[in-house]
Amino acid sequence: MRIFKIFIVVLLFSFSLTINLKADSEKMALGLEVYNNKAMCGTCHILKAAASEGDIGPNLDSLKPSEEQVKGVVTEGLGVMPAFGEEGLLTSEEIDAVSYYVVNSAGK
């Protein structure tokens, strides 16, 4: 009986793990899509993971911003960087995804 209980716990654990990883990978996929196509972040930023070599804004691999920092600047803009959120260029889901993507790719 005990072995059965352990088995259930392990099964639930790996199930939740799979769910989390699946969410992560979907978010990363959307984030990359936004980065490359909708927002074209690579025009201005360096990010090795996305093979982008833009030279206008900060090098994201060096900067390694936090998710909150990325969300903030993508929403409100800064200097020449557009306010993707405020100007309705990206949805909030897209901003979440690209922020998540950048944070988990920068410097890797």
Place this chain on the structure above:
Amino acid sequence: MKKKTIKKFDTSKRNFLTGSVTLAGVAVATSVLPISIAKANHEDSDPKGLPDFIKWKNRDAFIVHSKKGIETHRSAIGESLITPNRNIYIRNNMPTMSDTQIGDRNNWKVSIKGVKNPKTFSLAQLKKLGHTTMATILQCSGNGRGFFAHEVRGSQWKTGAAACVVWTGVPMKVVVDACGGVDSDAVFMTSAGIDHEPTGLDPKKAKVERSVPKKVYKDAMLAWEMNGVPLPNAHGGPLRMVTPGYFGINNVKHLGQVAFTKTESTVKYMKSSYRISPIGKKGSQYPSCWEMSVKSWITRPTDETGTAKAGNVQIVGVAMGGTKKVGSVKVSIDGGQSWKKAKFVGPDLGKYAWRQFVFEANLAPGSYNLASKASAGGKTQPELRYENRRGYAHNGWKDHSVNIKVV
């Protein structure tokens, strides 16, 4: 069972999915561990240190925030009044123009508009038109942003986005005279750089165009030399506008045009950026980052320079008045409870430069909070910063004070 297709990543991204598969791994990847300034800047992941375009600078003098935001250490701003070129901070909105993009420097062109006889001058022609030398302070609007308490976007400068520079070039007055004078209905002097052009970005968003009150032209100059050498590309070479007493952004780099206009420029860098607005508010109705205010700070000793030996301590710093001549500066060694007048030392390079000050204190071993407070044109530095959304124009003396240990 439905097969789920996942978009292809390159191999480095795939490592994220297959490498750190544990929940703990994901947690580490998403948290950002704070890195101390010292480690981040002197042992960072980039083994080269400074970006290529400023390799000639003194790496040890800097805190590297990003490739375009490089701050001078508090103690490296210059104890001989002038900040050496090797130590001058970098703050660029656009990528620095390369020699190739600039082309033949003597043939660099600047157009003058909003004058009786609009003209375009080459750098060679400007050099024949007139000659002057002037010392001014170059200071980023955001110098001191790092002290603000609220979450402020932008480079977190403390004191190092400032320098005292001797410029050589032609007075704007002389250029204006050569064009028959300013249009009578002009209200602003609007300068524009051309460094956005190679980027291909929308000029409305990327052009660095700044309007300042027309009167500024009387003391302004077009500079081609910085501290005795041809103006480096990184600092806006071959030609930049120098607006004495006004924040750095107005000293437009890679100058392509000066126009006397009835209204302010409508580009982003004028209309929405560089506005001093209350926290939570923004808009072009708020004042632009124009005249700098009276300000001072101690450059030695600081917690950066290590502990000071008990006995006579020379407390050294810089003091400036913005567009007014700095009149005096006081120093406190007890966190602002009492103040004594400090001495100005060294040459007086005019109201637009800063003065070096020294205060000699006899200090017993212990901890001290040292502060300086300057006065100019009837105004004195306030204790507290003026709270504003983007952390501009900080001149509060309290945040600029330093904690030192005397042993």
